[in-house]
Amino acid sequence: MSDYLKKLFTINDKIVTYHYVNGLYQARFRRDGYNIEVASKSFDIMRQNFLDKLLATQKAKQNAGYPLFADFINDWLKVKKQTVKETTYKSYVNLLSRNILPKFGHYHVNEITRKDIQDFLFELTDGGKNRTAQKLKLLLSAIFDVIVEDYGIKTPMSKIVL
Numbered sequence: 001m002s003d004y005l006k007k008l009f010t011i012n013d014k015i016v017t018y019h020y021v022n023g024l025y026q027a028r029f030r031r032d033g034y035n036i037e038v039a040s041k042s043f044d045i046m047r048q049n050f051l052d053k054l055l056a057t058q059k060a061k062q063n064a065g066y067p068l069f070a071d072f073i074n075d076w077l078k079v080k081k082q083t084v085k086e087t088t089y090k091s092y093v094n095l096l097s098r099n100i101l102p103k104f105g106h107y108h109v110n111e112i113t114r115k116d117i118q119d120f121l122f123e124l125t126d127g128g129k130n131r132t133a134q135k136l137k138l139l140l141s142a143i144f145d146v147i148v149e150d151y152g153i154k155t156p157m158s159k160i161v162l
Contacts, residue, residue, distance in 0.1 A: 011051050012058075018046070029054075033061070063108040066151060070105035076143055092139065099124075099136055109147050114156040125162060133162055 007018055009027075014034075018027040025046040026039040036053045040046035067075075073096055081089050103120055104112055117140060124133040137160060144155045 009047060011047070011054060014054070016050065018043075063110065066108040066110045066153075068105065069107050069109050069112060070101055072109055072147065073101065073105070073143065076146060091135075095132070095135055095139055099132065100140070109151060110153050112156055114159060117156050118160055121160065121162060130162070137162060 007020075009016055009018065014029060016027050016029050018025055020026075024039045024041060025043050027037070027046055027050050029036045029050070034054070034057055036050060036057060038046055038049040038053060040049060077089070077093060077096070080092060084092075104116070121133045121137060124130075124136070137157075141157045141160075144157045147153065148155045
């Protein structure tokens, strides 16, 4: 077998070449919009680092064009501040800042799944917070209606039950 063929490995249908230079395994993949470069003294660690970077790059590509849920909520609240009563607005801010943003604020709007929301609402109802769960379900339905309109993604609220 030639030296070139010995210095290949595949991850997620990507053929990756690597080199062993000065005691380091070095791998590079610069194709199809990817620019990944890793190095390690251990082949297994280098391969795992490569996989981690590949997955992070794929996630970044998947989320490109979608805002963070927290940023979307802030924009949504700016509109609601001008269209609802002040007490209603304060109620929205309170519910979102105490419940929704700590749980989902760091996700992009396309990453939130029906299961995530359903599990969250069941946690609230299991804790005896039925009214809060009902309010949050209504609020999230209204928010995801706008997200669906703006970004054309499928709503995770379609089969949520309490």
